[in-house]
Amino acid sequence: MKVRDVPQQPGMITDGRREICYAVDDDGNYVLTGSAGWEPKNIANDQAWEIIRNQVHETVRKVRAGKLSPLAFYMVSNQMTPALLARYVGLNRWRVQRHLKPVVFKKLKPEILHRYADVFDVSVERLGNIPEDIETMPSFTEIP
Amino acid sequence: MKIEFEHRQAAHCESGVTANLLHHYGIDISEAMAFGIGAGLFFGYLPFIRVNKLPLTTFRCEVGGIFKRLTKRFGFQVRWQKFRDPQKAMDALDRKIAEGVPVGCRTGGYWLPYFPPAFRFHFNMHNLVVVGRENDHYIISDPVFPDLERCHRKDLIKARFAKGVMAPRGTMYYLTRVPEKVSFADAVRNGIRVVCRRMLHTPGPLMGVKGIRYLAKQVKKWPDKLGQRKASLYVTQLIRMQEELGTGGGGFRFMYAAFLQEAAQRLQIPGLQDLSDNMTVVGDRWREFAVIGARNCKGRAGDNDSYAAMARILMECADREEEIYRELLPVIR
Numbered sequence: 001m002k003v004r005d006v007p008q009q010p011g012m013i014t015d016g017r018r019e020i021c022y023a024v025d026d027d028g029n030y031v032l033t034g035s036a037g038w039e040p041k042n043i044a045n046d047q048a049w050e051i052i053r054n055q056v057h058e059t060v061r062k063v064r065a066g067k068l069s070p071l072a073f074y075m076v077s078n079q080m081t082p083a084l085l086a087r088y089v090g091l092n093r094w095r096v097q098r099h100l101k102p103v104v105f106k107k108l109k110p111e112i113l114h115r116y117a118d119v120f121d122v123s124v125e126r127l128g129n130i131p132e133d134i135e136t137m138p139s140f141t142e143i144p
Numbered sequence: 145m146k147i148e149f150e151h152r153q154a155a156h157c158e159s160g161v162t163a164n165l166l167h168h169y170g171i172d173i174s175e176a177m178a179f180g181i182g183a184g185l186f187f188g189y190l191p192f193i194r195v196n197k198l199p200l201t202t203f204r205c206e207v208g209g210i211f212k213r214l215t216k217r218f219g220f221q222v223r224w225q226k227f228r229d230p231q232k233a234m235d236a237l238d239r240k241i242a243e244g245v246p247v248g249c250r251t252g253g254y255w256l257p258y259f260p261p262a263f264r265f266h267f268n269m270h271n272l273v274v275v276g277r278e279n280d281h282y283i284i285s286d287p288v289f290p291d292l293e294r295c296h297r298k299d300l301i302k303a304r305f306a307k308g309v310m311a312p313r314g315t316m317y318y319l320t321r322v323p324e325k326v327s328f329a330d331a332v333r334n335g336i337r338v339v340c341r342r343m344l345h346t347p348g349p350l351m352g353v354k355g356i357r358y359l360a361k362q363v364k365k366w367p368d369k370l371g372q373r374k375a376s377l378y379v380t381q382l383i384r385m386q387e388e389l390g391t392g393g394g395g396f397r398f399m400y401a402a403f404l405q406e407a408a409q410r411l412q413i414p415g416l417q418d419l420s421d422n423m424t425v426v427g428d429r430w431r432e433f434a435v436i437g438a439r440n441c442k443g444r445a446g447d448n449d450s451y452a453a454m455a456r457i458l459m460e461c462a463d464r465e466e467e468i469y470r471e472l473l474p475v476i477r
Contacts, residue, residue, distance in 0.1 A: 001393055001428060012262035017290055019390070020155040022176070022398035024424060030176070030402035032155070034290075040438030041387045044380035045262055047441060048196070051377075079254070079266055087307035 011042030160287025182210030252306020394427030
């Protein structure tokens with residue numbers, strides 16, 4: 001890749017920073033060049049986020065329908081599975097799985113709720129609800 | 145407390161951390177050089193390991209391999225520590241920082257607040273150097289970012305104790321003994337030999353140039369086997385592994401070409417520059433693969449031709465790379 005061909009197509013990097021590309025200058029020497037982004041990468045990254053977004057949408061729908069507890073929303077929007085979340089809170093996977101049921105979640109002790117709230121860095125009160133305006137948020141994958 | 149540490153931005157976290165740490169102790173070494181001596185270049189298609197339910201493809205060697213090989217070659221002594229207790233892990237870090245020793249940490253990138261949102265995925269192999277502390281914030285030399293970053297203590301704890309696959313478990317490392325003199329000539333030759341051996345002779349069909357050919361054959365079958373939607377997911381996953389995880393472009397092939405060039409100049413080995421040029425061509429072909437793959441995913445369903453085209457490019461990459469590795473061995477003898 002030549003230095004002048006180093007792509008500058010922003011997408012994933014939104015704050016003006018640059019990542020390093022190795023490219024060849026006019027004298028044939030390798031130099032480290034900043035790149036603002038590259039379209040194929042942006043497309044691939046978008047696709048990965050689209051999957052996550054769809055999962056979050058689906059989960060929000062189920063939480064609102066009373067089929068899943070709010071915990072499911074925080075889990076999925078943090079790109080976690082019950083197995084991974086279980087590792088973070090130090091519980092069995094099947095217990096986390098049970099806490100995704102609204103009835104079980106409502107009866108959880110404060111101590112357990114705190115553990116979840118710490119992982120997601122939210123208050124216990126917030127953990128009991130999902131944000132109202134979730135669809136209109138610019139990017140709720142950043143939440144919390 | 146802030147250690148005088150020269151932060152140099154790099155393409156990849158592990159080779160960047162390695163080069164910057166050694167540089168701190170007076171070794172004149174670039175990221176590409178560290179990557180080459182550490183024998184970072186590799187290829188493996190490992191469909192039985194799943195990342196987000198998609199097959200894993202790797203363009204680099206095992207995690208930690210670059211740092212370990214390089215420090216061993218040069219005769220550095222390294223202290224590695226793992227922890228069960230986050231509090232103890234942070235205390236140990238604080239002690240070293242207070243002594244003025246920069247400390248490498250393995251972290252989960254998801255929890256580092258200075259990552260742009262689009263990069264926030266759970267991956268637990270991210271290396272960085274902690275170079276200071278100001279009250280509740282740590283000063284971080286993260287080689288893939290242009291400047292020093294700051295990170296709150298509670299975030300750093302989360303990152304050091306990220307869970308899941310390859311959990312870092314608070315791993316930290318620092319250099320304890322620095323050799324007076326290091327020999328690049330032997331280290332470079334050794335690094336090249338390791339890469340050639342692995343790319344040409346790793347047993348089984350999935351790794352080295354054989355792995356690239358195997359992948360090429362698979363790619364061709366993907367649309368029929370998986371359907372358009374899933375096939376396109378497989379391709380974009382591949383593109384992300386190749387380009388996104390700080391490879392410097394072309395799945396580390398450009399970085400390796402830069403290493404071969406630097407080695408040619410530093411050690412005056414004739415023939416090495418030509419092979420560097422060839423490696424650049426291979427890197428360009430890998431980029432071409434990503435371009436076609438992304439275009440394919442952007443829409444135009446039923447475009448099975450592009451899978452055949454991708455497979456052809458991969459086959460070409462395998463052939464060209466094999467030629468390079470076979471020629472490299474006599475050149476460095």
